Amino acid sequence: MLNLPRMPLRLNRTEMSLREKLLQLNWSLIALLAAIACIGFATLYSAAGGSLEPWALKQIVRFVVGLSIMIAVAMVDLRFWVRNAYIFYVVAAVLLLLVEIKGTVGMGAQRWIDLGFIQLQPSEIMKITLILALARYFHGATLQEIGRPLFLIPPLIMVLLPAAMVMKQPDLGTAMMLVMSAGAVFFMAGVRMWKFALVAISGLSAIPLAWEFLREYQKKRVLIFLNPEDDPLGAGYHITQSKIALGSGGLFGKGYMGGTQSRLNFLPEKQTDFIFTMFAEEWGMMGGLVLLALYVMLVAFGYAIALRCRSQFGRLMALGITTTFFLYFFINIAMVMGLVPVVGVPLPLISYGGTAMLSLLFGWGLVMSAYIHRDMPISRRGMHDD
Numbered sequence: 001m002l003n004l005p006r007m008p009l010r011l012n013r014t015e016m017s018l019r020e021k022l023l024q025l026n027w028s029l030i031a032l033l034a035a036i037a038c039i040g041f042a043t044l045y046s047a048a049g050g051s052l053e054p055w056a057l058k059q060i061v062r063f064v065v066g067l068s069i070m071i072a073v074a075m076v077d078l079r080f081w082v083r084n085a086y087i088f089y090v091v092a093a094v095l096l097l098l099v100e101i102k103g104t105v106g107m108g109a110q111r112w113i114d115l116g117f118i119q120l121q122p123s124e125i126m127k128i129t130l131i132l133a134l135a136r137y138f139h140g141a142t143l144q145e146i147g148r149p150l151f152l153i154p155p156l157i158m159v160l161l162p163a164a165m166v167m168k169q170p171d172l173g174t175a176m177m178l179v180m181s182a183g184a185v186f187f188m189a190g191v192r193m194w195k196f197a198l199v200a201i202s203g204l205s206a207i208p209l210a211w212e213f214l215r216e217y218q219k220k221r222v223l224i225f226l227n228p229e230d231d232p233l234g235a236g237y238h239i240t241q242s243k244i245a246l247g248s249g250g251l252f253g254k255g256y257m258g259g260t261q262s263r264l265n266f267l268p269e270k271q272t273d274f275i276f277t278m279f280a281e282e283w284g285m286m287g288g289l290v291l292l293a294l295y296v297m298l299v300a301f302g303y304a305i306a307l308r309c310r311s312q313f314g315r316l317m318a319l320g321i322t323t324t325f326f327l328y329f330f331i332n333i334a335m336v337m338g339l340v341p342v343v344g345v346p347l348p349l350i351s352y353g354g355t356a357m358l359s360l361l362f363g364w365g366l367v368m369s370a371y372i373h374r375d376m377p378i379s380r381r382g383m384h385d386d
Contacts, residue, residue: 016372021075024372026305030067032298033349033364037063039291040350043279046257047271055271055352062354066361073365078373081366082313085129085136089158092129095122096165111169121355123166123174127181128363131320133158134182138189139313140380146190155186170215173343177327184323185316188306221341238268242336245281253284271352273344277336295329295348302364305371311378314370321363328360 016024041063044055052060098113099122112119137155138146145151159182166175183196211219224239245261254260259281261267270278280288302322309315328348334340346356 018075021372025071025074026301026368026371029298029301029364029368029371030070032294032301033070033361034063034067036291036294036298036349039279039294040275040347042256043275043282043350044271044352046259046282047262047275047278050257058354059352059357062357063349063361066358069358070361070365070368073362074368074372076369078311078314078369078376079378081132081317081369082136082139082378085132088129089133092122092126093162093165095120096126096162098122099169100165111171118354121353123162123169123171124355124359126162126166127174127177127324128321128359128366130158130162130178131181131185131317131324131363132366134185134189135313135316135320138185138316139311139378141189141312143190147192152186152191152195155182158182170218171344172214172218173331173345176343177324177331177345180327181320181324185320188316188319189312221343224341238274238342239336239338241267242274242277243338245277246337249281249284249287251284251286253280253282253287256282258282272346273332273342273351274336275351276333276347279350291350292329292333295326299326302367305367305374309370309374311373311376313378314374318367318370321367324363325360 037059041056041060044059045052048055095113099111102113111123112121114120134155137158141151159179163175163178166178187196214222241261245259245267248254248261249259259267259278261281262270262278267274267278267281269275276288276291279291283290299322302318302325306315306318306322309318325348328345331340331343331345332347332351335342335345346353348360349357
């Protein structure tokens with residue numbers, strides 16, 4: 001299933017027709033995305049008590065729109081993304097600034113811009129555009145250049161600037177994802193391990209200082225993570241109810257629309273951050289493992305495409321976006337199981353939300369573009385390279 005054949009000789013050239021690109025679409029990857037999204041639709045239908053409103057129908061419409069965007073993005077020449085990567089990054093950074101000026105406050109955080117037809121969350125867009133910008137920066141760079149400390153200063157600024165703005169919203173989970181996804185790109189680009197170790201040591205030594213800058217509720221989340229029983233009806237309520245629901249599902253679950261924790265409204269945020277808990281209560285551990293298997297297969301496709309790309313830009317971009325997707329479901333599932341603090345990361349393609357779904361499908365469109373143009377050599381400036 002992960003066999004990615006080499007592009008036929010007639011396609012191994014600078015320009016490809018639209019028909020040739022459509023024939024190169026990886027339909028197995030699209031089928032995996034659709035299968036996961038359908039699980040999300042069914043779970044949101046169940047969360048609403050057997051109704052398409054208020055979540056499932058909107059999510060279906062968003063997925064259809066997002067799928068169209070994904071295919072359109074996949075058709076775009078990879079060199080276009082190389083040449084315009086920095087522009088997309090700057091646009092996303094400006095949107096993050098606009099959140100500070102006129103953002104909409106929700107659940108105690110200022111993360112959205114109200115466009116009327118959608119609540120735009122710029123931090124979700126930044127997750128993709130940051131990968132684009134970093135892939136562009138490292139594209140064509142030699143190991144000698146990457147080995148110079150001064151060469152790494154611009155990409156570090158590109159990472160830390162949006163991470164700081166996202167932390168101010170505040171959104172610890174997204175800030176963590178920005179840093180970790182960027183770290184994967186740095187590693188794939190050839191940054192030495194001792195530099196990662198140096199950053200890790202510096203980060204650990206800065207924990208006491210960082211603690212002082214955390215909001216009070218963020219400190220509570222960390223403390224509750226260490227000992228949820230301290231406040232089971234207050235700050236520890238979310239994770240306590242999540243664990244109860246997960247345990248009550250057993251091996252095969254209580255059956256579709258048969259979950260009691262969600263039906264009796266004990267489970268908070270059942271349509272967003274804690275939707276995996278609701279799914280696992282209904283379908284049990286086996287259902288959860290099936291969903292995890294679909295996620296792992298999708299990630300395997302993404303990494304296989306990344307390793308298959310001839311251009312460094314396509315390789316780094318596909319790897320970075322696939323890693324971002326992995327972090328989404330890994331952090332969310334670990335969070336609802338109590339393995340990491342509650343940080344508000346949605347379950348990809350399952351949790352209710354517009355910007356997250358559209359940005360992820362846009363990202364997979366970029367991965368698909370890397371797949372379609374996998375044998376295309378690209379110069380450092382984003383032109384055809386013979």
